[in-house]
Amino acid sequence: MIVVHHLNNSRSQRVLWLLEELGIEYEIKFYERDPKTMLAPESLRQIHPLGKSPVITDANLTIAESGAIIEYLVDHYGNGRLVPASSTPEHLRYTYWLHYAEGSAMPLLLMQLVLNNFGAGDSSVVSGFIAPQIKLHFDYIEGELRKSTWFTGEEFTAADIQMSFPVELIAMVKEEVESRPKLQEFVERIHARPAYKRALERGGKYDLSFQ
Template identity: 40%
Template sequence: MLTVHHLGKSQSERIVWLCEELEIPYELKHYTRDPVTMLAPPDYKALHPIGAAPVIIDGELVLAESGAIVDYILAKYGHGRLVLRADDPDFVQFLYWFHFANGTLQAGMGRLMILNRLKLAEDNPMLLATRVRIDRIFDLVDARVRDAEYLAGSAFTTADIMMGFSLTTMRYFQPYELARCPNVVSYLGRIGARPAYRRAMEKGDPGMALLLS
């Protein structure tokens, strides 16, 4: 059976959510962050050489990287669900936003988090430039979900699953005021209403307040 090793408040929530959307059998193993360092515990780090979440085990396979895991699960268990075919008019949008999640949004928020932890002066050029870039990124997402129900268009896809963590739980590590992005707030309301999302978050991070606004 597929085993999802889930580190609380991490990108591995994407994998729990995907499994719930697909309604496939899986075993969930939960790990809690160190309360002081907020890092993964040693037994989680031992699962994979890079020591980061998420990690799945499927038979003899041990796989990390959330995007790779999403693609693997869809290829093996998805039966064409939650993705768009290359001949779909919205395929390019699907592809773009799926990769935008980690390639642009998550990377940008991670960079800002590190810069903020360095306690740089407020007028530091790198810090200011990064903040401007983050605003531009969120503005782009806001414009997209103003014009479309979901990121790929009218259909909910894995692009939404990939983006969900960075728009929500990542804000525990790098806060961002969503009041300036009303369309993102409305979009997260649609996401948060999905039964599979609710099941996934309750199973993976029970009791955690969901940052949907």
């Protein structure tokens, strides 16, 4: 049985959503952030040395990192679902977006969040580098979503699940989505999916406003 070590208000919500899309049975072990630091509890270190979420256990395997978890679940339990056929342009795009989410989009957002939390949100680093880069990346994402319904084409894939977290984060800022209607439409589509709703019911409150 797959166990999702689920930290509230975290990327592990994507893992629950993927499992619901695939119709796989799983259990959830819940962890709560420290209300002052918003960090994960030390008990997560018993599962993985970094004490981060998401992390899953499957029999004697422990797997961390969103992209690695998604690839593992799709490869071992997907039976060809939620991934384009190999050696196709769509599969190449799938691989790209699967890695882009955490490799390119999230570092910028996290840098801004950290600086904001430490009272440096108006620094020259933010205005001179981070903010322009965020604009560049999310204008790029908006342009890509003008080309197709989903990130890899007209079929929903696990790459859309992976991309949901950075897109949902940026969509929290009204000014950021007013000029990016395709980004807002993407958020509305994923929120309407039955599996997304089931994952919220099982995982509990999903509120990113604390960031």
